[in-house]
Amino acid sequence: MSDKVKKFVLIIITACLVLVVGAGSYVWNAATSAFGSIQESLDRSKSEKRLEELNLDEGDPISVLLMGVDELESRDDLGRTDTMILLTINPSVESVNMVSIPRDTLTSIRGQATTDKISHAHALGGRETAIYTVEHFLDIPVDYYVTVNMESFKDTVDAVGGIEVENDQEFTFHEMHYPKGTIKLDGEKALGYSRMRHLDPDDDFGRQERQRQVMEAVMEKGASISSLANFTDILNVVEDNVTTNLSLGELWDIYSTYNAAIDEIEQHQIEGEDITKDGIYYFSPDEEKLEQLSNVLKEHLELEN
Template sequence: MKKKVLITLGLLLGVVFVAALAYGFYLYKSVTDTVQEIHEPIDRVTDKREEKVDVERAEPISFLIAGVDSRGDDHEGRSDTIIVMTVNPGERSVKMLSIPRDTRTEIIGRGTIDKINHAYAFGGVEMTMDTVENFLNIPIDHYVSINMEGFKGLVDALGGVQVTNEFSFEYGGYTFPEGELYLSGDEALAYSRMRYEDPRGDFGRNDRQRQIVEAVIQEGAQIGSITKVGSVLNEVGKSVRTDLDLDGMWTVQSKYRGARHSVEQLEIKGNGTRIDGIYYLEIPSDEVERVQAELRGHLELN
């Protein structure tokens, strides 16, 4: 009898071991397949750094997050959302700046003055990175491009996201009361797109977009989300593109993860104006310099 029990336990342990190996292989295969799908390297050199940022040494790093206003799985279109995120692991802090899409600035590589969100339509993520670098006088080390229409699937795969709403409003067929909200993908997309009912207009919408992005980052980092890895990876493959490869992602995740616990939202202010009948947001030079100094300090640039 004792021998049968030992054999049974041995078989059970063997099954568990094989199942664990199979699940581990599934996770590894799912991750590598997704990374291959979303990896879109770019060939560009920045003149804002003397040397490339060393992620192994956990040097401060910057990312451009471009939310592309497109439909389906398409990643073409204008960048409806432009967020610059700087991460300083030494200070264990993140700063996130939303650049209003109507900001009037030089479009690098095109030689024109236009709305900053047009850079994506003219030259994709590379022209956007070059234009943002010139505007903020900081290096943009990596990019993440998100199809905002497809992004709602990622929110649903995570089980929803939690945000704090400053005032009640209705938009897109949804009602958003003041206070703590837990949003589905469709609700998160509507929440992030409303601007006409907001007394702060585009600035208010920028804040809500940053809220959603930050909430996805926080939710995705939770241990409980591992059980949803299959659906999460599937949605990431549909809606996200980045220049980071698998090794780069692992390194950033391990070296910079602790900084996510302190996220500061930055704002850049300007004045609306019309030129030849087209609305622009003009940012005063002293305001641009203020934001530049804050971001450069966070990146520990001289």
């Protein structure tokens, strides 16, 4: 696994701590205030997929669901998830499993008595419906979640002064041209780069890779900035566009206890086939291989199969 991917996952979990510790008490106080405003607890003390509550001090393996949500003002629902990344983190064996869930995956939507694209779960019932759907799709608990408004990509990229990515294919999307090679992106172009799908031969999997590129580049740039104005801008973006059930204290516990796990990351791709149902495209997962993946994740979380 490349050092870039390792750093990406570590920074996703610890970015705010890296920022606030490096900037001093003013930004620490601002971060504490920001976390107070973005924290939204789930309506439960633990997942129904767990027999006992987590103990971070003892280093229990945990799972984190990262969701990038399309929250356009023109939408008349709660927004679909453009990105769903599930992480399981086990500090005892010092490893992470990362699963990217294709947005068009056909599955049962929990609490809605229907099957649909997994990206629609959030639109139908918000974060709790999305989380419960992922839990039952993979048959594992989701302990923590982080949702990010995809529109905030623009503000975040601009807050860190733009980013550079390595583009492996030339394309034009929404009248913005992206040449092959190392390219510089402002916020608007970064959003387009992360959203293009139908021009990519790898379709949704290609888009997931570009989204990871953008998030990684933003976090790396954010972790290295020294301007207080940049810190404040980034925290403002976080406060306006992020929700999580993590407290700042829990984030610190994870940073302190679990960061060694980032030395070993295994990425998993859900296997299946493209299908058309009533004229609508879906990604249909291979049930046997999905069960195998579920068992791998359960073992990593030290749960009984």
